[in-house]
Amino acid sequence: MSRNVFITGASSGIGYACAEQFARKGYNLILNARREERIVELSDRLQKEYGIKVRKLIFDVRDRDSVFAAVESLNGWEKEVDILINNAGLALGLAELPEGNMDDWEQMIDTNVKGLLYVSKALIPGMKIRKNGHIFNVGSIAGRETYLKGNVYCATKHAVHSLSKAMRLELVSHNIKVSLISPGAVDTEFSKVRFKGDEDTAKNVYRGFEPLRAEDIAQCIVFCAELPPHVNVDDMLVMPTAQASATIIHKSSD
Ligand code: NDP
Ligand code: 8X3
Numbered sequence: 001m002s003r004n005v006f007i008t009g010a011s012s013g014i015g016y017a018c019a020e021q022f023a024r025k026g027y028n029l030i031l032n033a034r035r036e037e038r039i040v041e042l043s044d045r046l047q048k049e050y051g052i053k054v055r056k057l058i059f060d061v062r063d064r065d066s067v068f069a070a071v072e073s074l075n076g077w078e079k080e081v082d083i084l085i086n087n088a089g090l091a092l093g094l095a096e097l098p099e100g101n102m103d104d105w106e107q108m109i110d111t112n113v114k115g116l117l118y119v120s121k122a123l124i125p126g127m128k129i130r131k132n133g134h135i136f137n138v139g140s141i142a143g144r145e146t147y148l149k150g151n152v153y154c155a156t157k158h159a160v161h162s163l164s165k166a167m168r169l170e171l172v173s174h175n176i177k178v179s180l181i182s183p184g185a186v187d188t189e190f191s192k193v194r195f196k197g198d199e200d201t202a203k204n205v206y207r208g209f210e211p212l213r214a215e216d217i218a219q220c221i222v223f224c225a226e227l228p229p230h231v232n233v234d235d236m237l238v239m240p241t242a243q244a245s246a247t248i249i250h251k252s253s254d
Helices: 013-024 036-050 064-072 102-130 151-174 190-194 199-205 214-225
Strands: 004-007 028-033 054-058 083-086 133-138 176-183 235-238
Touching: 004 013, 013 028, 013 036, 013 083, 013 214, 028 036, 036 054, 064 102, 083 102, 102 133, 102 151, 102 176, 133 151, 133 214, 151 176, 176 214, 190 199, 214 235
Parallel strands: 004 028, 004 083, 028 054, 083 133, 133 176, 176 235
Antiparallel strands: none
16 A cells, blocks of 8 residues: 655755655655645646655645644545655744844744644644654754854754654654654755845855755655664764765865
């Protein structure tokens, strides 16, 4: 019987690549993001190419009522979420605290921490009843190391790391796996979002070295998801070969 994967933030980057790779392996998908047209396009293509079932869930993970209404609306196979990928997230800005934009802070905290909590709270009860599930939380190297001007984004990812441990402790007795996947630099729309559409600054982040691709992280997640039932990857840090810490990246122009 094919398994069902619920992915938040599937309209771009890591979430999009996870949708592609799980679909290729025959998993059914429940795909979330705010940009409906992207989810519709992805969903139509994956259904056609791989013959899988896809449910589209357009909501903002920050909106608590929408999260619970969306999960309530699931029907039939969609109710049996075997794998949850808590991926939706973002960084906004790069500034020391006095120069920080408080709306950016709110959005990062509300998306990266509270959104992850709402989606998890909505889906964990079903997993507990079925005594089956696997939750992936997308953390970051920024959840292990705090870097200059990364303050609030780093704090949100430290929170994700802590919540992953909390979930692992709470869910170990329910046969529910929890895996924290922490990437280093991945070339997605992440930097374009962080620098608010400034393409040159965003491109510069990945210049002079080979960053990870979203597909690399998706491959790690699929690998963890397909391990035998008695094996759980608790914590996986995945870096580009050229990156040795949050700030030490060997660039060809160095
Ligand atoms: P992208 O910007 O390419 O993708 C982010 C995804 O999150 C999009 O699909 C976006 O969809 C979705 N999203 C953002 N806000 C919300 C929201 N409020 N509600 C629902 N969906 C939302 O970046 P990445 O793929 O790189 O980021 C994915 C995750 O990986 C994030 O948690 C990020 O922090 C983490 N990460 C990224 C790294 C990197 O270097 N790229 C490194 C380490 C971790 P939409 O806008 O349509 O809602
Ligand atoms: C994204 C990677 O180093 O820009 O989490 O924070 S970093």
